[in-house]
Structure formats: structure tokens, C-alpha cells
């Protein structure tokens with residue numbers, strides 16, 4: 001059976017696949033940066049916001065974490081046109097959905113990170129005259145971020161794998177690109193095998209990086 | 222006028238009263254040592270002075286500014302009140318010089334060059350100039366605490382608060398920190414120092430406060446305190462720690 005495989009179709013398909021990969025990476029990076037930013041705000045709202053703000057943030061995080069990502073992707077994609085009257089492109093819809101969804105997961109990580117910074121550190125910042133936001137920005141968040149870097153990266157690996165779900169709304173990511181090329185050349189199996197390898201290489205590389213970081217952080221402490 | 226005027230403060234953690242009607246004053250240039258058994262409320266009291274701990278009753282007036290007054294700009298007040306902690310609390314993600322300059326620039330608005338110059342000068346003063354670009358984790362406990370004192374001094378404080386600055390240190394490092402504090406006291410810095418280092422108290426303190434169970438049990442001149450503390454609890458405490 002393996003003898004029937006023809007990997008010569010990969011080379012001509014590469015430019016198209018490359019574009020798909022670029023979108024997958026863009027989606028990952030946007031959702032990571034936006035998700036960590038929003039997630040940090042959500043975490044701060046839960047830790048030191050007023051009761052109403054904290055309740056809202058908690059409800060948001062718990063809701064997002066209780067719904068399968070695929071459903072959020074589909075809902076957002078099909079619901080938005082009902083409100084705005086105009087369909088939103090699949091790519092744009094995916095970018096927004098992923099950022100909003102990942103914010104919930106990153107917020108849990110950042111919350112643990114913020115709580116990992118001791119009260120003594122916060123007091124040291126205050127004692128030097130820092131305001132709440134200054135002590136957050138200068139003292140707490142950099143340490144929270146550093147302590148949580150391996151976990152944040154692990155979440156990002158999961159995020160990168162999950163980007164393949166946008167396939168469901170027709171956004172042209174790595175998987176979709178492979179599917180289309182596979183169809184065009186009538187070689188779907190080879191293409192799926194190839195992108196599996198690409199996913200594996202990227203995720204494996206990142207997880208090696210996580211291991212390395214964990215060791216380094218253990219030394220610093 | 223008192224630099225620090227603690228007026229009848231009481232504080233509760235839920236049902237538990239941690240401070241009961243505490244009052245004392247620290248005059249400009251005065252060094253006051255606070256001692257007492259663990260859990261007696263020393264840290265809580267000293268943290269009330271710069272408003273790190275809120276309290277329900279009474280007031281603390283620092284250099285004429287009320288800590289309890291909701292209109293008081295607490296960060297601004299704290300910027301001028303130096304504080305040194307038991308566990309140093311240097312910022313581990315910043316270099317030593319970064320630790321010394323960050324609040325100068327971000328809080329006082331000093332320029333980077335001015336802050337650095339001031340930082341280096343103070344590092345030199347505590348004998349650690351050569352370590353400016355290292356990170357806190359690379360220094361010994363005694364060195365870290367000296368950096369922490371320099372960090373507080375970089376803000377040109379009007380008074381200094383110390384919360385057991387040597388109790389987390391290995392014995393051989395205690396003196397290098399006490400020496401810096403003695404020098405500060407001799408220069409006329411107003412200091413409130415929670416410590417059990419009675420040698421330090423004998424050398425530079427003007428007054429000694431003894432706390433027990435959230436109350437100021439004894440507030441006496443150094444001579445009177447070491448001569449013969451009036452309360453039995455202070456006598457017991459003294460005889461216990463002087464045995465070491």
C-alpha cells in the first residue's frame with residue numbers, strides 16, 4: 001500500500017500549503033498575544049476588581065471553558081451575520097473567536113502566575129511609592145509571566161493544534177490548504193501525511209523549548 | 222513635632238484583634254526599637270505606619286500627613302517612607318542597579334542618569350558597588366539586605382521602617398547589615414526598627430517599645446528599659462533573648 005504513495009505532489013503544492021501554514025501561525029500568534037493580554041485583564045478583574053467586575057470575568061472564563069471550541073467557532077461565524085447583516089470573512093471570524101476563547105485559558109494561567117508572586121513583593125513595590133498599576137506592571141506581571149512561561153507556551157502549543165478546527169468554517173489554514181491541494185492533485189493521503197509531519201515538527205520543537213525553559217527557570221529560582 | 226505619631230490604633234482580622242489601642246511617637250532623628258514575642262503584632266504595627274496594613278481605629282500621622290485620611294495620597298507618602306523587610310524583597314527579575322533606580326524613575330520621575338548616579342553612590346556606601354549589574358539571586362542574604370537598604374535610601378526618605386531586617390540572615394551576615402543601620406542612625410535618620418538585636422538597641426536606640434498580644438506594654442528610654450523594665454512580661458522576654 002505504501003508503495004502506491006506518491007510524494008512528488010508535495011513540491012508543487014508547497015506554495016499553497018505555505019500560505020495555509022502562514023495563516024495558522026498568524027492565528028496562533030494573534031490569539032496568543034491578544035489572549036494573554038485579555039486574559040491578564042480578566043485575571044486582574046477576578047483578583048482585584050470590584051464584585052461586579054470579578055463576577056463578570058469569572059462568568060466569562062467559566063462559560064468559555066465549558067463550551068467546545070468548535071462550537072464557539074461555528075456559532076460566532078454563523079451568528080454574526082444575523083446581527084450585522086453581512087457575513088464576516090472566515091479568517092477574520094477565526095481571529096476574533098480564537099482570541100476571545102484563548103483569553104479564558106490564558107487568564108487562568110495568568111491568575112495562577114499573579115498569585116505565585118508573594119505579598120511581600122507587592123508590599124515592597126507599594127512601600128517604594130508605586131500605585132496599584134505600577135506595582136502590577138513593574139513588580140507582579142513580569143514575575144508572573146516569567147514563572148508561567150512554560151505553561152503559557154504549552155497552552156500555545158495546544159492553541160496551534162486547535163487552529164486546525166477553523167477548517168470547519170472554511171478558513172484557509174494549514175489543514176485546509178492540505179485538503180485542497182490533496183484534492184487538486186488527487187493525492188489526499190500524501191498531503192495529510194505531510195501536514196501531520198509539519199504539525200508534529202512545530203509542536204515538538206516548541207515542547208522542547210518548554211522543557212529547556214523549565215530547566216532554566218528552575219535554576220533562576 | 223513627631224515624625225511618626227501613632228495615635229490609638231486598633232486593628233482586627235475578622236474577630237481577632239491584632240492591635241489594641243497602640244500609641245507612640247517617634248521624633249525626628251530618633252531611633253526606636255520595637256521588640257516582643259512572635260505574633261505580638263510588631264509587623265502589623267510597623268506596616269500601619271505607611272498604610273501597608275489598613276486599621277479600623279485611630280490614626281497614624283507621618284510628618285503631619287494622616288495615613289487614615291481617605292484623601293491622603295498614600296503612594297506619595299510611602300515614596301518618602303523607607304521600608305526594609307525581613308525577606309529583603311528585592312525584585313528578582315531586575316539587576317541590582319535596576320532595583321535601585323526603578324522607583325526613582327517611575328515614582329519620583331528622576332531622569333535615568335540621575336537615578337543611576339544616585340543608585341551607584343548608595344551601592345558604594347553599602348560596599349556593593351561592584352555588584353551593580355548582578356541579579357539579587359547571585360548575592361548573599363546579607364548583601365541583598367544591604368541592597369534593600371540602599372534601595373530605600375535612594376528615595377531620600379524622611380524616615381525608615383525596618384521589620385526584623387536581620388532575622389532571616391545567617392549569623393555571620395547579621396553584623397554587616399547592622400553596621401549599615403548603625404551608621405544611618407548616627408547620621409540622624411529617624412528610624413523605627415523591629416528587631417531582637419539588643420546589641421543594636423543598646424548602641425543606637427533612644428527608646429525601646431515592648432509589645433505583647435497586640436499591645437504596647439512598655440515604651441521607655443533605652444536606659445530605663447535595660448535598667449529594669451517595669452512589666453513582668455518584658456522582663457521575662459528580655460531574660461530569654463539575652464541568654465542567647
Ligand SMILES: Nc1ncnc2c1ncn2[C@@H]1O[C@H](COP(=O)(O)OP(=O)(O)O)[C@@H](O)[C@H]1O
Pocket residue numbers: 234239257258259260261262263264265266
Ligand atoms: N493576614 C492576616 N490574617 C489574619 N491574621 C493575621 C494576618 N497577619 C497576621 N495575623 C496575625 O496577627 C498577629 C500578629 O502578627 P504580626 O504582626 O506578624 O506579629 P509579629 O510581627 O510580632 O510576629 C499574629 O497572631 C498573626 O497570626
Ligand SMILES: [Mg+2]
Pocket residue numbers: 263264265385
Ligand atoms: Mg513580624
